[in-house]
Amino acid sequence: MKTKSNxxxxxxxxxxxxxxxxxxxxxxxxxxxxWLLKKPAHAQAYQDVQNFWQNLNSVEPLINQELTAARHYxxxxxxxxxxxxxxxxxxxxxxxxxxxxxxxxxxATTQTYQTAKGERQTVQLADGSQIILNTDTQLxxxxxxMGREVNFIRGEALFSVVHNDKKPFTVAAAKGVIEDVGxxxxxxxxxxxVAVTVLEGEVQITTSENPTxxxxxxxxxxxxxxxxxxxxxxxxxxxxxxAWQTGKLIFKKQPLRDVLAQLxxxxxxxxxxxxxxxQNLSVSGTFPADNLSLALNTIASALPIKFTKMGxxxxxxxxx
Numbered sequence: 001m002k003t004k005s006n007x008x009x010x011x012x013x014x015x016x017x018x019x020x021x022x023x024x025x026x027x028x029x030x031x032x033x034x035w036l037l038k039k040p041a042h043a044q045a046y047q048d049v050q051n052f053w054q055n056l057n058s059v060e061p062l063i064n065q066e067l068t069a070a071r072h073y074x075x076x077x078x079x080x081x082x083x084x085x086x087x088x089x090x091x092x093x094x095x096x097x098x099x100x101x102x103x104x105x106x107x108a109t110t111q112t113y114q115t116a117k118g119e120r121q122t123v124q125l126a127d128g129s130q131i132i133l134n135t136d137t138q139l140x141x142x143x144x145x146m147g148r149e150v151n152f153i154r155g156e157a158l159f160s161v162v163h164n165d166k167k168p169f170t171v172a173a174a175k176g177v178i179e180d181v182g183x184x185x186x187x188x189x190x191x192x193x194v195a196v197t198v199l200e201g202e203v204q205i206t207t208s209e210n211p212t213x214x215x216x217x218x219x220x221x222x223x224x225x226x227x228x229x230x231x232x233x234x235x236x237x238x239x240x241x242x243a244w245q246t247g248k249l250i251f252k253k254q255p256l257r258d259v260l261a262q263l264x265x266x267x268x269x270x271x272x273x274x275x276x277x278x279q280n281l282s283v284s285g286t287f288p289a290d291n292l293s294l295a296l297n298t299i300a301s302a303l304p305i306k307f308t309k310m311g312x313x314x315x316x317x318x319x320x
Contacts, residue, residue, distance in 0.1 A: 012045040114138035118266045118290060130160040134244050135266045156188040158242060175228040176207035186241055197221040197241045249287045256281040267292045274318040278304055
């Protein structure tokens with residue numbers, strides 16, 4: 001593979017970014033090794049670029065607000081206010097002196113990940129952190145030199161984070177921000193609620209309504225709504241919360257309506273409750289996430305209800 005850059009430092013920047021990409025192939029890594037050994041200047045340029053990014057932390061606090069404003073500007077329709085401030089222009093000058101394009105700085109390490117219904121995906125980040133996406137989930141990951149930022153759009157994901165004081169790991173979901181303090185935690189966004197369960201370590205949550213960090217340790221769960229109001233902490237069975245990783249759903253005396261909503265997340269189907277369905281029914285048990293027929297038949301055998309298929313994508317739930 002040949003880079004399109006004429007400058008050695010641009011080539012080095014290309015390789016540094018490419019090697020950190022989740023889809024970098026073994027062939028590309030071999031190409032990089034050959035490029036690195038071809039000339040001593042290549043190795044020196046690559047070291048220069050590495051040193052630049054590693055030392056950029058001392059510059060970034062000065063330009064962080066400008067960079068954030070610029071990103072927001074790029075996401076909005078054109079408006080009269082000017083994009084560049086003197087400090088932002090200085091930051092671009094530093095980047096350009098190294099032969100690195102501003103586009104690379106803003107976008108090269110931003111990736112979008114998403115899963116379809118019934119699908120799971122594991123994402124391995126360059127620092128060793130891991131994200132497992134559950135069914136029908138979408139999020140954006142910006143792995144930059146000012147930090148590691150996840151924009152949670154919908155669904156559910158389990159985060160296993162390698163802690164780094166200089167590069168905080170944050171998850172922005174709805175009206176709140178979840179920050180890692182060295183931990184594993186599960187985030188589930190549904191029905192205008194964001195549920196956060198800590199498996200190991202600790203996280204802190206801030207919201208628009210509660211700017212003072214709320215700390216959550218392992219074995220506890222909380223949630224916050226679209227207004228940013230945080231619910232009280234409660235103990236939870238983390239094995240039940242994360243059973244989806246093995247393709248299972250565990251329910252313990254949960255309302256039938258909630259169970260049906262959970263099952264529908266994994267299948268392209270609508271489960272409708274009829275008016276004659278008995279109220280206050282609850283479900284307990286372990287069910288396969290990928291076998292809807294088995295799950296529904298098991299529930300029907302334990303409760304006074306029946307399931308009737310009304311079309312290719314609709315199932316009616318009614319009393320027997």
